[in-house]
Amino acid sequence: MVVPWCDQLRVLCHPSVGGFWSHCGWNSTSEAAFAGVAVLTFPIFWDQVTNSKMVVEDWKMGWKVKRGLGDEEVLVGREEIKEVVRRFMDEEREEVRGMRRRAGEVSGIRRRAVGKGGSSYEHIEAFLNDLCQSNARDPDNNRARGKFSSSMLQYMNM
Numbered sequence: 001m002v003v004p005w006c007d008q009l010r011v012l013c014h015p016s017v018g019g020f021w022s023h024c025g026w027n028s029t030s031e032a033a034f035a036g037v038a039v040l041t042f043p044i045f046w047d048q049v050t051n052s053k054m055v056v057e058d059w060k061m062g063w064k065v066k067r068g069l070g071d072e073e074v075l076v077g078r079e080e081i082k083e084v085v086r087r088f089m090d091e092e093r094e095e096v097r098g099m100r101r102r103a104g105e106v107s108g109i110r111r112r113a114v115g116k117g118g119s120s121y122e123h124i125e126a127f128l129n130d131l132c133q134s135n136a137r138d139p140d141n142n143r144a145r146g147k148f149s150s151s152m153l154q155y156m157n158m
Contacts, residue, residue: 008031009035017037019088019089020032020037020038021039022041023048024039024041024043024049025047026051029051029054029055032061033055036106038062039055039103040063041056041063042064059102059106061102063084063099
């Protein structure tokens with residue numbers, strides 16, 4: 001079945017997904033990190049190159065497939081793609097096991113950040129509280145000050 005849209009994060013979080021071939025746009029990079037999925041990066045331009053570097057060199061949860069940029073770009077042929085995917089999916093390789101383990105660690109860090117008490121959760125709650133506080137009682141229209149409740153934050157449990 002072909003569908004015009006799918007929930008990529010939900011797909012990446014499915015336990016049958018063993019890896020992700022990505023152009024490394026920020027949303028795809030962030031979702032792969034949240035899902036804990038190792039990535040074959042194939043950046044094309046702009047932030048994708050930086051995101052690919054982050055996945056491969058900083059987070060150590062992927063391999064870069066495309067070589068060269070701009071005028072020096074080298075196309076990757078089907079045989080090379082076949083070989084890199086075969087190696088990438090080979091769970092007997094220590095390098096692959098380490099990359100997947102690291103992807104799981106990055107996922108744990110991200111999930112804790114958005115969970116109750118996590119840094120992202122707390123910062124979003126503080127931001128929303130500040131917005132509500134800006135609605136302080138105005139003597140001209142007698143509006144009451146708002147208070148944000150953390151129960152208003154809902155996170156998908158994946």
